[in-house]
Amino acid sequence: MRRTPLILAVLVLWALSAVLQTAIDPHRKQFEPKVQGLFGKMTGLPTEYIFGTMLGFREVVAGALWVRADSFFHEGNYDAILPIIRLVTWLDPHNLDVYSTGAWHIGYNFTDTEQRSDRRYLSAALKLLEEGVENNPDVYDIYFEMGWMWYDKIKQAHNAVQWFQKAYDFPDRPDEYSPGIPPARRHMLAHAWEKAGLIDQTLLTWQDILQKHEQYAKAHPKEFMAQVNVDVAKHNYALTELRQYNRYLKQPPDIQPPIDVKFDVKVRVVEPKIIEVSGTVDLGNYFDPQMQKMDFRPGRVDVVLRDEGYKSSILPTDEKEAGEVWRQKVFTFDVPDVTIMQEQIAIIKGKFKRKIDMSKDPMMYSFKAPRYVVTVRFNPLYAPPQTQDRIGWRGEGLTDKRYLRVDEVTTVDKDGKRYTVPVRRVRKHLLLTREQLLSGKGEATDYPVQE
Amino acid sequence: MTAVLAIAYNTVREALSRRVVLLFLFGALVLIVLSPLFSFLSPREELTLLKSLGLGVIQLASMFICIVMGISLIPAEIERRTIYTVLSKPVQRYEFVLGKFLGGILTMLLNILFMGLVFFVVVAWRGTPKQALDLWKGFVMIFFQMSILVSLAIFFSVFLTPFVNFFMSLGVYIIGTLSSVTESLMKGENRTVLQKGIGAVLHYLLPNFGNFNIQNKIIHPETRIINEGVYYIQNIGYAILYIAVLLIIAVIIFDRREV
Numbered sequence: 001m002r003r004t005p006l007i008l009a010v011l012v013l014w015a016l017s018a019v020l021q022t023a024i025d026p027h028r029k030q031f032e033p034k035v036q037g038l039f040g041k042m043t044g045l046p047t048e049y050i051f052g053t054m055l056g057f058r059e060v061v062a063g064a065l066w067v068r069a070d071s072f073f074h075e076g077n078y079d080a081i082l083p084i085i086r087l088v089t090w091l092d093p094h095n096l097d098v099y100s101t102g103a104w105h106i107g108y109n110f111t112d113t114e115q116r117s118d119r120r121y122l123s124a125a126l127k128l129l130e131e132g133v134e135n136n137p138d139v140y141d142i143y144f145e146m147g148w149m150w151y152d153k154i155k156q157a158h159n160a161v162q163w164f165q166k167a168y169d170f171p172d173r174p175d176e177y178s179p180g181i182p183p184a185r186r187h188m189l190a191h192a193w194e195k196a197g198l199i200d201q202t203l204l205t206w207q208d209i210l211q212k213h214e215q216y217a218k219a220h221p222k223e224f225m226a227q228v229n230v231d232v233a234k235h236n237y238a239l240t241e242l243r244q245y246n247r248y249l250k251q252p253p254d255i256q257p258p259i260d261v262k263f264d265v266k267v268r269v270v271e272p273k274i275i276e277v278s279g280t281v282d283l284g285n286y287f288d289p290q291m292q293k294m295d296f297r298p299g300r301v302d303v304v305l306r307d308e309g310y311k312s313s314i315l316p317t318d319e320k321e322a323g324e325v326w327r328q329k330v331f332t333f334d335v336p337d338v339t340i341m342q343e344q345i346a347i348i349k350g351k352f353k354r355k356i357d358m359s360k361d362p363m364m365y366s367f368k369a370p371r372y373v374v375t376v377r378f379n380p381l382y383a384p385p386q387t388q389d390r391i392g393w394r395g396e397g398l399t400d401k402r403y404l405r406v407d408e409v410t411t412v413d414k415d416g417k418r419y420t421v422p423v424r425r426v427r428k429h430l431l432l433t434r435e436q437l438l439s440g441k442g443e444a445t446d447y448p449v450q451e
Numbered sequence: 452m453t454a455v456l457a458i459a460y461n462t463v464r465e466a467l468s469r470r471v472v473l474l475f476l477f478g479a480l481v482l483i484v485l486s487p488l489f490s491f492l493s494p495r496e497e498l499t500l501l502k503s504l505g506l507g508v509i510q511l512a513s514m515f516i517c518i519v520m521g522i523s524l525i526p527a528e529i530e531r532r533t534i535y536t537v538l539s540k541p542v543q544r545y546e547f548v549l550g551k552f553l554g555g556i557l558t559m560l561l562n563i564l565f566m567g568l569v570f571f572v573v574v575a576w577r578g579t580p581k582q583a584l585d586l587w588k589g590f591v592m593i594f595f596q597m598s599i600l601v602s603l604a605i606f607f608s609v610f611l612t613p614f615v616n617f618f619m620s621l622g623v624y625i626i627g628t629l630s631s632v633t634e635s636l637m638k639g640e641n642r643t644v645l646q647k648g649i650g651a652v653l654h655y656l657l658p659n660f661g662n663f664n665i666q667n668k669i670i671h672p673e674t675r676i677i678n679e680g681v682y683y684i685q686n687i688g689y690a691i692l693y694i695a696v697l698l699i700i701a702v703i704i705f706d707r708r709e710v
Contacts, residue, residue, distance in 0.1 A: 003703055010699050017692040018655040020685055024662050025634055027682040030674075031665050032631050057511075059503030059670050060489075094671035095499065138675040179673045 062092035069102075078110050082333040089131065099132030100145045107153050112361040117153075119342050120335035120364075122314055125149060127328040140181040143167040147188060154314050155382055157195030158411040164189040165414040172216050174223075183216055183229050190236065195381050196411045197394040197421045199244050206237035243385070247392050254389055255397030259284045263403045263426035265376040267444035269436045273359035273367065275444075277303050277343075281378045281426065282350040283387060283398075299383040300344040301352050303376050307338045307369035308431070315342065317375045318407050318427060319449060339365045339372065347378075370434050373447055377427035381409070395424030403428050454542045455550040462554020466520050467561070475519070476562055479512030483570045487577055498578045502670045505570040506589050509563065510664075513597045514624060516562055517555070521604025522616040524551045525705070545702045548605065552698060555601040556594075563594050582672070588683065589669045595690040596663035600624055602697040603658060609705045623657055630654070630661030658693050662686050 107125030132142035147163035173180030217226040265279035302316040380395035391397035436442030575583035637650030
């Protein structure tokens with residue numbers, strides 16, 4: 001057999017395979033973990049995990065690691081969970097459960113002894129979800145989770161709208177194995193528009209949801225939940241329309257004249273790192289006397305304590321200049337070494353009062369700054385509907401001689417269209433010093449914030 | 452061609468009667484059937500785990516079957532001296548190598564089909580038949596991946612002992628599955644010229660088994676892959692080219708070998 005032509009053939013074929021490999025490389029990345037040099041980053045993992053990954057069991061290893069993370073969570077070993085979440089999303093960037101549950105762990109479950117979540121981690125939770133969206137743009141799940149994080153945890157429905165819209169754009173999912181959005185989850189978009197104070201958009205969305213549900217029910221006549229969804233959408237649409245009529249359109253509307261809530265707040269340091277927040281939001285005797293007897297709570301006030309100068313737009317402080325310092329450029333578990341405490345206090349018979357203990361968790365409340373700003377506010381957008389029946393969705397029916405603030409809340413939808421509404425809130429800022437907090441004595445003084 | 456087919460037929464018969472091959476096959480089948488029991492590892496995403504485990508088991512078992520079978524396809528004939536009988540007939544050496552390769556990949560095909568069928572039933576049972584049907588792309592890619600491995604084992608077998616061949620084939624397979632690592636070594640920032648050179652050699656000279664690992668798409672069918680069909684065709688083309696390279700070199704060496 002002549003060798004030369006064979007050797008030439010080998011060279012040509014090998015060169016062709018190398019050319020083909022160059023064409024394959026960019027495509028291959030779509031099937032692989034997103035992180036280059038992942039194996040180097042797995043240092044510290046038990047060998048069986050590394051071998052398992054190399055031998056084609058990447059997703060199995062990711063699943064096993066995730067179960068380990070779950071057990072750490074139940075043991076309260078939160079620090080161990082964080083790197084595992086990172087590794088699992090690297091190993092299997094399409095594992096939706098890790099993004100949604102991981103972000104939930106980070107955003108909700110790292111708490112102090114009184115179950116107040118560590119707000120410094122919210123930025124990490126949001127960044128993880130952002131990564132999840134980047135890696136899984138073709139499923140509704142992570143868009144929805146992102147919307148939920150803004151709507152429920154951060155309580156900024158105006159930022160949730162665009163994410164719920166993106167989830168809403170997916171077709172109905174008839175069963176758990178098909179892509180698309182479960183029909184009932186569409187409702188969250190309408191709820192988000194409502195909590196953003198945009199009622200016309202809410203009504204339009206309910207109309208659209210109703211239409212979609214009716215089409216779905218027609219196509220799935222035997223599905224019980226399909227008809228339930230139609231009924232719920234009809235009910236919610238009618239209720240929102242009725243509320244809009246009662247609150248704004250009828251003469252005189254229920255929300256007029258505005259009630260003076262006589263807002264005031266006192267913050268005292270009662271023991272080292274323990275403060276007592278008390279005050280008044282007199283929402284009046286506007287509700288049914290029967291409900292008054294039932295100890296009906298017309299809402300909650302938000303309380304935030306943070307280092308002076310630390311401004312963040314994901315805290316319920318509403319400062320106009322609060323920037324995006326919270327935003328992570330690259331997902332990391334390193335959080336800023338600042339003290340942030342956020343709490344809600346129920347309003348009972350026009351008053352609120354609560355002791356807040358920050359003494360047991362020095363990792364969360366390091367108190368390294370010399371001064372701390374405490375902000376207390378009442379936000380009508382997230383008030384219960386019975387309260388909104390008197391003060392309106394956007395607080396049009398409340399007033400206050402000293403602490404009324406009219407904020408412009410802007411919702412940017414998924415297409416970039418902006419909707420700005422004025423929201424009337426009451427808000428007060430106070431100042432505490434480190435000495436006061438550590439000595440356990442002293443009362444907060446008014447803190448002038450230019451608003 | 453008749454000679455090639457006859458050698459291939461005998462190779463399949465022989466390979467399928469080997470206990471070690473059957474042992475790997477049996478072990479894989481047991482693991483696939485029992486895989487639903489491992490759903491505790493990922494309770495909320497049972498199918499994710501099931502598919503990942505099943506495809507991983509098929510790939511791993513196929514790899515061992517390929518290597519164990521491939522390293523002995525030619526040496527066993529030499530050891531038993533049956534090769535003299537074969538080559539004394541009007542059979543060219545290249546036909547012998549080709550027949551052995553064809554027999555090897557047919558054996559592999561049967562194994563993958565058998566494991567795939569059982570796996571298909573398990574996935575259809577725990578999920579839906581549609582999800583089970585999605586698995587076929589994975590089986591095709593594993594088959595071509597293993598075809599390269601068979602040709603690699605045959606290539607090494609013409610000049611290495613089976614013992615050394617086993618580790619060589621396994622080593623090249625493992626390095627070959629790290630396509631992204633070799634690529635990042637070659638293209639990554641802050642790399643020395645030497646590192647880049649080593650990366651390029653590993654990436655282009657060794658077979659890229661990592662190209663064929665498409666499990667993630669099958670495990671997460673909702674993932675959208677751009678030019679998915681083109682990718683599979685490119686991979687099949689790559690496998691054919693690489694197999695041709697290895698077999699031609701094997702033929703050249705085998706042709707000069709004293710048998």
